[in-house]
Amino acid sequence: MRNKKFALKFVAISAVSLALLTFNWDRVEMENRAFVVVMGIEAGEGDKTSFSVYLSVVDAPALENGGEDAPKLLYQAEGASLSHALSQAGGGMSDRLYYGHTKAIVIHKDALENPRMVREIADTLSQKGEINIRTIVMATDKPVSEILQTKPKGGNLLGTYLSNYFGGDGANVASLAIKADLEGFDASLRRDGTAVLPKITLEGGGDGKEINIGGIFALKNFAYIDSIPEELLAGQIWVKENAGGMELVLDDHTALQIIRSRPKITFAMGGDNLICHVKIQATGNLVGLHSLRNNSELNADFTKKIESQITTTHGLFQYMGVDGLMLTETLHKKYPNIPLQPIEKITIIPEIHLEIKAHGS
Amino acid sequence: MTNNFALNDKISLRQVQILLILGIFGFGVTSLPRRVAEFAGQDGWLGVLLATLTALVLVWIITNVTKMHTGITFYDFACKTLTRPVGVVVCLFLIARLVLLAAFNLRIFAEITQSILLPTTPFWIVFAAMLVLAGFGASKGMEARARLAEILILIALVPLIIVFVISSRDIDFTNLLPIFNAPLENVGRAGYAALFAFNGLDMLLLISPFLARPKKLTKSAGGAVLTMGGLMVAITAVTIARFGAGNIARHTWPVLRMMDTAAMPGAIIDRQGALIMTFWIISAYAIINAALFFSSLLLKNIVGKGNHSRYIIICLPIIAIIAALPDNLTQVYNYFSRYNNIFGVGAMVILPIILLIIGKIRGVKNA
Numbered sequence: 001m002r003n004k005k006f007a008l009k010f011v012a013i014s015a016v017s018l019a020l021l022t023f024n025w026d027r028v029e030m031e032n033r034a035f036v037v038v039m040g041i042e043a044g045e046g047d048k049t050s051f052s053v054y055l056s057v058v059d060a061p062a063l064e065n066g067g068e069d070a071p072k073l074l075y076q077a078e079g080a081s082l083s084h085a086l087s088q089a090g091g092g093m094s095d096r097l098y099y100g101h102t103k104a105i106v107i108h109k110d111a112l113e114n115p116r117m118v119r120e121i122a123d124t125l126s127q128k129g130e131i132n133i134r135t136i137v138m139a140t141d142k143p144v145s146e147i148l149q150t151k152p153k154g155g156n157l158l159g160t161y162l163s164n165y166f167g168g169d170g171a172n173v174a175s176l177a178i179k180a181d182l183e184g185f186d187a188s189l190r191r192d193g194t195a196v197l198p199k200i201t202l203e204g205g206g207d208g209k210e211i212n213i214g215g216i217f218a219l220k221n222f223a224y225i226d227s228i229p230e231e232l233l234a235g236q237i238w239v240k241e242n243a244g245g246m247e248l249v250l251d252d253h254t255a256l257q258i259i260r261s262r263p264k265i266t267f268a269m270g271g272d273n274l275i276c277h278v279k280i281q282a283t284g285n286l287v288g289l290h291s292l293r294n295n296s297e298l299n300a301d302f303t304k305k306i307e308s309q310i311t312t313t314h315g316l317f318q319y320m321g322v323d324g325l326m327l328t329e330t331l332h333k334k335y336p337n338i339p340l341q342p343i344e345k346i347t348i349i350p351e352i353h354l355e356i357k358a359h360g361s
Numbered sequence: 362m363t364n365n366f367a368l369n370d371k372i373s374l375r376q377v378q379i380l381l382i383l384g385i386f387g388f389g390v391t392s393l394p395r396r397v398a399e400f401a402g403q404d405g406w407l408g409v410l411l412a413t414l415t416a417l418v419l420v421w422i423i424t425n426v427t428k429m430h431t432g433i434t435f436y437d438f439a440c441k442t443l444t445r446p447v448g449v450v451v452c453l454f455l456i457a458r459l460v461l462l463a464a465f466n467l468r469i470f471a472e473i474t475q476s477i478l479l480p481t482t483p484f485w486i487v488f489a490a491m492l493v494l495a496g497f498g499a500s501k502g503m504e505a506r507a508r509l510a511e512i513l514i515l516i517a518l519v520p521l522i523i524v525f526v527i528s529s530r531d532i533d534f535t536n537l538l539p540i541f542n543a544p545l546e547n548v549g550r551a552g553y554a555a556l557f558a559f560n561g562l563d564m565l566l567l568i569s570p571f572l573a574r575p576k577k578l579t580k581s582a583g584g585a586v587l588t589m590g591g592l593m594v595a596i597t598a599v600t601i602a603r604f605g606a607g608n609i610a611r612h613t614w615p616v617l618r619m620m621d622t623a624a625m626p627g628a629i630i631d632r633q634g635a636l637i638m639t640f641w642i643i644s645a646y647a648i649i650n651a652a653l654f655f656s657s658l659l660l661k662n663i664v665g666k667g668n669h670s671r672y673i674i675i676c677l678p679i680i681a682i683i684a685a686l687p688d689n690l691t692q693v694y695n696y697f698s699r700y701n702n703i704f705g706v707g708a709m710v711i712l713p714i715i716l717l718i719i720g721k722i723r724g725v726k727n728a
Contacts, residue, residue, distance in 0.1 A: 006670060010500065013493075025482035126611070129476060134622050187608045333538035 034059045034073070034095035036102045037159035040144030041121060043110035044078050051085040051117070052078045056148040056158060059095060074148060082117075082124040099128065103159030104136040105182065106144050106200060115222035119189065126186040133183040136162050139197040139217035139224075146202060152211045162200075165213060173245040175214045176233040191329070194322045195219040199227060218322045226320050228313075235313025238306060238350075239263050239278055239325045247287070248305050254291040256302050258284045259357065265330050267338060274341045276327055278310060279351045285358045295356055303352045310350045318344050371573040374581040376507035379514050381565070381585040383647035388469045389558035390593060391614040391641070392694070394600035401551035402606040403536060404543035406598040408551025413590025415552065416559040420586050423565045423713045424579040429720045431575040435567045436662035442720050451712065452663055455563070456656045458704040460676055462560060463652035464683035465697050467491060470645035472690050473614065477621070478638055488681045495646055496677050499654035500670040503571040506650060517643040521620075524637050528623035529599045536602045556709075557701040558593060559586065561648060563708040566716075567655045613690065617641075649680070 034057045044050030055075040075093070079085030090097040105125065111117045125131055140147055152161035166172055166179035177198045188195045199215040214230030237243045244260040261282035268275045284302070291298060317324040323343045332340060372380075397405030430438035435455075440448030471487040479487070498506060543551075565582055572578060596616060601609060603619045612618045620637045657672035664672075687693045 006668070010497070010670070010674075025486070026479045132622050133618070183604075183608075187605065190608070330535070333535050336539040336542050 028096050031059075032095050033098050034093060036097055036099050037157050038104045038106065038148055038162075039099075039102055040106045040108070040148050041082070041111055042108040042144050043114065043117065048110065049114065049117070050078055050080050051082045051111070051120075052076065053082070053085040053089055054145050054148050055089050055097070057097070058157065074145065076145065082120050083128075086124075086128075099130040100132065101159075102131055102135050103157075104138060104162040106138050106140055106147055107197070108144050109139065109141040109217065109224055112139055112197075112217060112219060112224035118195075118219060118222045122182075122186040122189050126182055131182065133186075134181045136166065137180045137182055137185045137197055138162070138200040138213075140200050142202050146209070147200060147211070150202060150209050150211055158211070161211070162213075171237060171241045172213070173237060173241075173243060176230050176237055176246075177213050177216075178236060178240060189219070189222060192323070193220065193222045196322065196324045216324070218317075218320050218324065220320060220322050225322065228316050228324075232312055232316060234309040235311070236325055238280055238310050239265070239313075243282065248284075248302055250298075250301050250305065252291070253289050254286065254293070254298060254301075255288040256284045256298075256356065257287045258282055265327070265334075267331050267335050269338070270347065272345070274331070274338070274346045276331075276346050276348045277351060278348060279353070280306065281353050282306070283355045283357050286356060299354055299356055302356075303354050306352045306354070307350045311348060314348045318346075370502055370504050370571060372503055372507040372568075372571050373573055374577055376511065377565075377568065377572070377578065378581050378585040379510045380507060380647070380651065381561075381582060382589055383510050383514060383517065383644060384561045384564065384651050385559055385586070385589050386592070387561075387644045387648045388466055388473070388641065389560060390596060391469075391473070391616045393555060393558050393593060394597045394604075394615050395609050395612065396554045397551040397597060398601055398606045398609045399551075400554060401543040401547045403538065403601055404541060404548060405551050405601055405606065406537075406594050407541075407543070407548050409555045409558070409590070409594045409597045411548060411552030412555035412558065413587070413594065415556055416562060416586050416590060417583055419559075419562055419709055419713065420565070420582045421579055422717055423562060423709075424582050426713050426716045426720060427565055427569045427572075427578060428575055429717075431569050431572065434570055434658075434662050436659060438569075438720075439716070442716060442723060449663055452659045454704075454712075455567075455708060456659050458563070458708045459652040459656040459659075460680055461683065461700055461704060463495075463649045463656075463676075464680045465693065465700065466645055466648045466652075467680060468684040468687065468693050469690075469697075470641065471684070472693070473617065473641060474638070476614075477617070478635060484685060485681070488684055491645060491649060492677050492681060495649040495653055496673050498646070498650045499657065499673050503568075503654070506654060510647065513643045513647065517640045520636055521640040524620045524623060525596065525599070528603070528619050530623075532599060532602045534602045536605045537598060555593075555597075557705050559589075559709070560701070560705055561651065562586070563713065564651055564655055566713065567658065653677070653680075 036055045036057055038056040040054035040056070042052040042054070044052045053076070057073045057075055059073065075089045077085050077088035077091070079088050107121060111121065125135075126133060148158060150158070152158055154161065156164070166177070171178045178196075180195070180197050185195050185197065195218075197217045197219070198213060199217055201212050201214075203210045203212045215227055216233060217227050218225050234243075234246070237246060238261065240263070242260055242262065243258045246258045248256045248258070261280055264279040264281075266277045266279070268277065286298070314325060321343060323329070325348075327346050327348075328340055328343060331338060331346075393409065394405060397408040399405075401408050433441075436448065436452050439451045442448070443451060467488055468484075470491060471484045474487050475482065475484070498509060565578070569575060600615050600619050604612065604615055609615050617637065653673050653676055654669075656676055657669040660672040660675070661667060661669045687696055
C-alpha cells in the first residue's frame with residue numbers, strides 16, 4: 001500500500017515536471033532562420049584596421065523553393081573587431097543568422113596584409129563553435145561583395161559551387177588548386193605564421209562576370225607576402241596530392257592525361273643542406289594528337305616536365321620562405337631526430353617513375 | 362498466458378556486459394584524446410592502450426572480490442570483511458563516489474547539450490529532465506535497467522559507429538608520426554589520465570546479488586572492457602590523426618568536433634552534431650541511472666529500512682546541486698581531475714585490492 005502511494009507520487013511529480021519541461025527555450029522556426037552561405041571579409045573602407053564583413057544569406061522559405069533560385073541577401077557591417085562586425089551584421093535582422101552551413105570564407109588581400117587582422121580572423125572564426133572548421137577559406141584581390149554576388153556557372157549558390165569545386169579529395173586538378181579550410185589555415189598560422197590560400201577572382205565585366213579559381217596567396221609572418229599564378233603551381237599537386245586527371249602537354253602538342261600518381265617523400269642530409277627526395281609513381285594515357293615518337297622518348301620528356309614543375313613550384317616557395325609543400329612538417333613527422341631546417345635550406349630532388357599505359361583509345 | 366521473462370531481479374552476463382559498455386563509454390571519451398595528447402602527444406593512443414590493460418587487471422581484481430560475496434550485498438560483505446564501522450565508512454565512500462560521478466556526468470552532459478543542441482535552455486531544465494528519467498529508471502530495479510540497456514545499446518551504438526567510420530575516412534594518419542616518440546614516463550601519465558575513462562568499473566563490486574551466473578563474471582566483464590578499450594584506442598588514434606597532437610588542445614570535446622564536422626557522403630545531413638547526441642544522451646542516462654541505483658541501494662543497506670526508491674529521491678537534489686556548483690567548464694574538469702585522483706583511484710584500485718587481500722586472508726565466503 002505504501003509502495004503504491006509512493007509510486008503514485010513519483011509518477012505525479014514526473015508528469016508535472018515533464019509537462020513543465022516542454023517549454024522550449026531554443027525554439028527558432030525555420031522561417032525565422034537565415035543561413036549564411038558565404039562570408040566575405042575585408043579591411044574597413046575608411047579605417048583599414050577595422051573589419052568589414054559581407055554575408056551571403058539564404059532564408060528558409062527561399063530554400064524550400066529550391067536552393068538554386070533562392071534569393072541571396074547580402075548583409076554588410078563594419079566593426080573594430082571581427083566578432084563585433086559579425087554581431088553588427090546580424091543585429092538589424094528579424095531572422096536569426098545561422099553559420100552552421102557556411103561553405104566558404106573569402107578574405108580580401110587588404111585584410112591579409114595586416115598581421116593582427118589575419119590572426120584575428122583565424123582565432124575568431126575557428127573558435128566560433130557554430131562554424132564548421134572544414135569551411136573553405138579563399139583569398140581575393142577583388143571586392144568581396146562582387147564575388148559574393150556573382151552567380152557561378154551552373155546556377156548553384158556560390159557556397160555549394162565552391163564546396164563541389166574542390167570535391168571530396170580537397171583538390172581541383174584542372175585548376176591546380178588545393179583546398180584550404182579554416183582548420184588548416186588556423187593550424188598553419190599557429191605552427192609558423194605562414195599559410196597558403198587558394199585565390200578566387202572575377203573574369204569579364206558587367207553581367208558577364210564569372211568566378212575564376214586559380215593561383216594562391218601566400219602568407220608569411222601572419223601577413224600576405226606574394227601570390228603565385230596557377231600555371232606555376234602544378235608542383236604542389238604532384239607533391240601533396242594524387243595528380244589523376246591532370247593533363248601535361250609537350251611543346252609538340254603531345255598530351256598525357258595522368259590516371260593516378262602517388263608521392264613518397266624521404267629526407268637525407270647532404271652537407272649543410274637537407275635533401276628531400278620526392279619519389280612519384282605515376283601512370284597516364286596519351287590523349288589528343290597522335291605522336292609519332294616512341295614511348296621511351298615520350299616518357300623521358302614527360303618525366304622532365306614533371307620534374308621541372310616540381311622544382312619550379314618549390315623554388316617559388318623557397319623564394320618566399322613559405323613551406324607551401326609542407327616539407328618541414330613531413331620532415332618532423334617522419335624524421336623527428338633530424339633538426340628542422342628552414343625551407344630555403346631544403347633541396348628537392350624529384351624521382352619520377354612514369355608509366356604510359358596507352359596511346360590514345 | 363506465459364511469461365518469458367523471470368521477474369527475479371537477476372541479470373544475465375550479456376546484460377552485465379551491455380550495462381558495463383553503456384556505463385563506461387561515456388563522457389570521459391569525448392575529451393580523452395585531448396587529455397592523453399597533453400602528456401604523450403601523438404603517442405597518446407598508447408596511453409589509452411596502457412589504460413585498457415590496467416583496466417583488465419582491475420576487472421580481474423574487482424570481479425574476484427564480487428565472486429567472494431555472491432548472494433549477499435556488498436554492504437554485508439564489507440562489514441563481514443572489514444568490521445561493521447569500517448564497512449559503513451567504505452559504503453559511505455562509495456555513495457559519495459557515485460553521487461559525485463553522477464553530478465559530474467550530469468554537468469558535462471548539460472554543457473555538451475548547451476553547446477550542440479540547446480544553447481539558451483537553462484541548465485536546471487536539462488538537469489531536471491535527465492534526473493527525472495534516470496531516477497525513474499533506477500527505481501524500477503536492476504532487471505528493468507538491464508532490459509532497457511539491451512534496447513538502448515542498439516539505438517546508441519549504431520549511429521555512433523557509422524559516424525565514427527565516416528569520420529575516419531579523410532584523415533591524415535601521418536599525424537600519428539613519429540610513433541613511439543614520447544618518453545615512457547609521459548605515456549604512463551597519459552595512461553593514468555585515460556584510466557578514468559573507465560570510471561564506473563567499481564560498480565561491478567555492487568552487482569553480485571543480481572547475477573544469475575557469477576562464476577563467469579570475470580570473462581564477460583573483461584570482454585566488455587576489452588571491446589570498449591579497443592574502441593577507445595581507435596577513437597583516440599583517429600581523433601589525434603584528425604586534428605594533430607598540437608592542435609587537439611584547442612578543442613574541448615575533440616571527439617564530438619570530429620564527428621560533427623565529418624563529411625557525410627551524399628550530404629543528406631551537413632552537420633551531424635544532433636545525430637551523435639543520441640549516443641551521449643543515452644550514455645549520460647546510463648551512467649546517472651547506474652550511479653543513482655547503486656547509491657540508493659547502499660543507502661538502503663546502511664539505514665536498513667524502506668525501499669531503495671525513496672533513497673533515489675534523496676540523491677536527486679544532491680546530484681543537481683553538486684552539478685550546478687562549478688562556475689564554468691574549466692572548473693568542472695579541474696574538480697573532476699581531483700575527484701578522480703581521490704575517489705576514482707580509491708574506488709577502482711585501492712578498495713578492491715584491500716578487499717581482495719583481506720577477504721582472502723580472513724577466508725570470507727559466500728552467504
